[in-house]
Amino acid sequence: MADNNIVNFPEGINIGVDYYPEHWDEALWVKDADMMYDAGVKIVRMAEFAWCRLEPEEEKFDFEWLDRAVQLFGERDMYVILCTPTNTPPQWLFEKYPEIVQVDKTGKKIQTGIRGHRCLNSPVYRELSKKIIVKMAERYKDNKSVIGYQIDNELEANHCCCDVCKESFRNWVRKKYGTVQTVNKAYGNNVWSGEYSDFSQVMPPMNENDKWLNPSLNLDFNRYASDSTCDYVAFQSDIIRKISPDKLITTNTWLCANMPDFYDMFNELDIVSFDNYPAITLPKDEETLYSHGFHLDLMRGIKNKNFWIMEQLSGIVGSWTPMSRAIQPGMLKGYSLQAIAHGADAVIHFRWRTAVSGAEMYWQGIIDHSNVPGRRYKEFCELCNKVKEIQGLSTTVCRNKIAILYSSDNEYAFKNQHQAQEMHYFEQMKQWHDAFTCLGLGVDIINQTQNLDDYKIIVSPTMFVENKETTANLYKAADNGAAVILTNRSGERDYNNKCIMEQLPTVYSKLAGIKVTEYDVLPDGMKVAIRDEQNNIIYGKRWCDIIEENDNVEVLARYNEQFYKDAPAVTRNKYGNGEVYYFASVLNRDASIGFAKIMAEEHGLDIVENLPKGVEITYRYGEKKWRFIFNNTEKKQEIVIGKEKITLNPFDMEIEVV
Ligand code: GLA
Numbered sequence: 030m031a032d033n034n035i036v037n038f039p040e041g042i043n044i045g046v047d048y049y050p051e052h053w054d055e056a057l058w059v060k061d062a063d064m065m066y067d068a069g070v071k072i073v074r075m076a077e078f079a080w081c082r083l084e085p086e087e088e089k090f091d092f093e094w095l096d097r098a099v100q101l102f103g104e105r106d107m108y109v110i111l112c113t114p115t116n117t118p119p120q121w122l123f124e125k126y127p128e129i130v131q132v133d134k135t136g137k138k139i140q141t142g143i144r145g146h147r148c149l150n151s152p153v154y155r156e157l158s159k160k161i162i163v164k165m166a167e168r169y170k171d172n173k174s175v176i177g178y179q180i181d182n183e184l185e186a187n188h189c190c191c192d193v194c195k196e197s198f199r200n201w202v203r204k205k206y207g208t209v210q211t212v213n214k215a216y217g218n219n220v221w222s223g224e225y226s227d228f229s230q231v232m233p234p235m236n237e238n239d240k241w242l243n244p245s246l247n248l249d250f251n252r253y254a255s256d257s258t259c260d261y262v263a264f265q266s267d268i269i270r271k272i273s274p275d276k277l278i279t280t281n282t283w284l285c286a287n288m289p290d291f292y293d294m295f296n297e298l299d300i301v302s303f304d305n306y307p308a309i310t311l312p313k314d315e316e317t318l319y320s321h322g323f324h325l326d327l328m329r330g331i332k333n334k335n336f337w338i339m340e341q342l343s344g345i346v347g348s349w350t351p352m353s354r355a356i357q358p359g360m361l362k363g364y365s366l367q368a369i370a371h372g373a374d375a376v377i378h379f380r381w382r383t384a385v386s387g388a389e390m391y392w393q394g395i396i397d398h399s400n401v402p403g404r405r406y407k408e409f410c411e412l413c414n415k416v417k418e419i420q421g422l423s424t425t426v427c428r429n430k431i432a433i434l435y436s437s438d439n440e441y442a443f444k445n446q447h448q449a450q451e452m453h454y455f456e457q458m459k460q461w462h463d464a465f466t467c468l469g470l471g472v473d474i475i476n477q478t479q480n481l482d483d484y485k486i487i488v489s490p491t492m493f494v495e496n497k498e499t500t501a502n503l504y505k506a507a508d509n510g511a512a513v514i515l516t517n518r519s520g521e522r523d524y525n526n527k528c529i530m531e532q533l534p535t536v537y538s539k540l541a542g543i544k545v546t547e548y549d550v551l552p553d554g555m556k557v558a559i560r561d562e563q564n565n566i567i568y569g570k571r572w573c574d575i576i577e578e579n580d581n582v583e584v585l586a587r588y589n590e591q592f593y594k595d596a597p598a599v600t601r602n603k604y605g606n607g608e609v610y611y612f613a614s615v616l617n618r619d620a621s622i623g624f625a626k627i628m629a630e631e632h633g634l635d636i637v638e639n640l641p642k643g644v645e646i647t648y649r650y651g652e653k654k655w656r657f658i659f660n661n662t663e664k665k666q667e668i669v670i671g672k673e674k675i676t677l678n679p680f681d682m683e684i685e686v687v
Pocket residue numbers: 182183304340379389392
């Protein structure tokens with residue numbers, strides 16, 4: 030999948046490791062490199078956080094040690110990804126330029142000595158960052174082993190509240206709305222005397238409890254915070270690209286409290302890369318949706334192409350939290366293969382050896398503190414061998430007929446105002462992802478505004494904040510024959526996060542063919558019985574819309590208790606050539622699977638009957654069709670597909686050309 034003009038893009042499917050040469054005595058490097066070579070490592074990521082070693086004093090650079098490390102891996106035919114070390118400016122820099130420290134919501138400067146605590150907008154920090162990035166890019170521009178760069182580390186949306194950032198937020202608002210009167214109207218600032226008479230009064234949500242602030246301001250601040258981080262990514266990638274137009278550029282993203290908009294952030298980058306730490310302790314409760322297949326599909330959908338794992342689970346996680354259980358036999362290898370099955374072309378493991386100092390000394394690498402290779406190293410070698418056997422996968426891609434739409438606005442607005450206890454935007458996305466997965470079907474998770482023409486089933490959960498393009502696309506998709514799934518809390522807010530003065534689901538009413546007359550909000554743990562057409566009792570949790578259906582709308586399930594007993598809970602409306610399902614509540618797992626099955630059968634998708642829960646089937650397509658069956662459970666599983674019978678041990682995967 031070599032891109033544009035990137036030369037030296039690694040062919041095939043590759044396994045790698047994150048390595049921190051600056052943590053180890055140089056005498057160890059050769060042994061490490063030899064061991065990596067023997068195992069089959071093809072990519073090594075380095076220099077993340079190494080600023081103090083690369084520039085021990087201002088303008089005194091020392092790249093010689095990194096040259097030696099790069100050379101060592103290059104000589105062993107390994108590719109190197111270098112990180113811009115900007116996540117951790119050195120202590121001298123903080124001392125000399127204290128203004129670069131991030132300010133938190135309470136107005137306090139964050140203590141130095143941790144990481145990621147610098148203000149992305151600080152002019153001095155940008156200038157000093159530029160210098161070290163230029164040095165790095167210049168130094169390795171002709172080096173064939175260095176194939177690309179990771180920008181910074183696990184960037185979050187910029188929530189810094191220093192004076193520079195306050196001003197940058199104000200400017201963002203001014204640019205967007207032009208006058209304070211327009212802002213006042215957009216935000217509904219007539220409530221609580223919130224009207225601005227001058228832009229100087231526009232402030233970021235600086236309150237530990239920002240839930241008391243205007244949700245319109247909060248949503249816009251989140252959008253600004255994302256734009257601000259994207260601007261920082263563009264600042265770094267522009268520097269690198271000017272010097273090294275032939276090397277790939279990415280940033281390692283993750284799911285965190287303040288996520289930037291993934292689609293914007295990766296727009297100018299060559300590939301998506303993700304830090305993948307799947308569940309180590311699998312939940313006992315059948316209703317908990319734990320599969321990282323969801324996250325992997327979300328990552329693939331950012332650019333609709335194959336992606337990389339920049340950090341992959343290799344052992345116990347812990348340090349600032351109590352340690353997790355040891356990873357089960359099979360997890361190290363199985364979870365890496367799971368990433369490949371969902372479209373990863375490289376899986377780089379965090380980290381080669383566990384740190385012996387620093388705050389992360391209990392976040393295990395492949396090799397333990399003792400430096401004695403153990404069970405996990407052995408499994409890592411098995412993984413590398415397995416990956417050698419499946420190089421035919423190179424250039425294959427995932428392609429699915431089911432899409433789930435993701436919207437950063439929904440995530441921001443929902444987080445700001447939880448609609449019910451433990452009700453999360455991601456939950457309903459995961460619920461439908463899981464339901465189709467349990468039928469052996471692959472799912473794409475895509476930007477809400479993406480073209481939907483290729484999809485037969487489109488799940489559009491909790492479309493809370495209006496986006497006119499999305500709304501139009503959904504009407505069009507249904508009209509063209511797709512099945513569209515809408516759920517509770519759709520059509521609630523306008524683009525500025527104000528309530529829409531119409532009966533819910535407002536902009537989706539015609540599409541769904543229903544109106545919500547009232548709703549009930551359920552505390553966590555409460556279940557409301559619902560009966561389906563066969564009178565089976567299923568249940569809803571979190572939320573119950575009480576709805577009336579239009580004529581000709583089918584009711585597929587009704588509430589079986591509460592004051593809304595017999596009111597519709599699931600409806601289906603014929604719209605154009607397609608149909609629109611409305612889920613008034615959040616259904617239990619088996620019920621969701623049941624409805625997913627009805628839709629899949631109607632749209633001619635090949636489902637696998639009786640697939641054990643936790644077993645995932647995905648495909649990659651190229652000249653051949655590759656099938657992956659992954660047992661993401663702690664039990665041995667028997668899988669029957671037509672006449673085939675496949676037995677898989679816990680976390681085992683079967684990969685076959687079919
Ligand atoms: C993140 C970071 C790494 C490391 C790991 C483990 O993914 O990117 O530097 O801190 O978590 O904690």
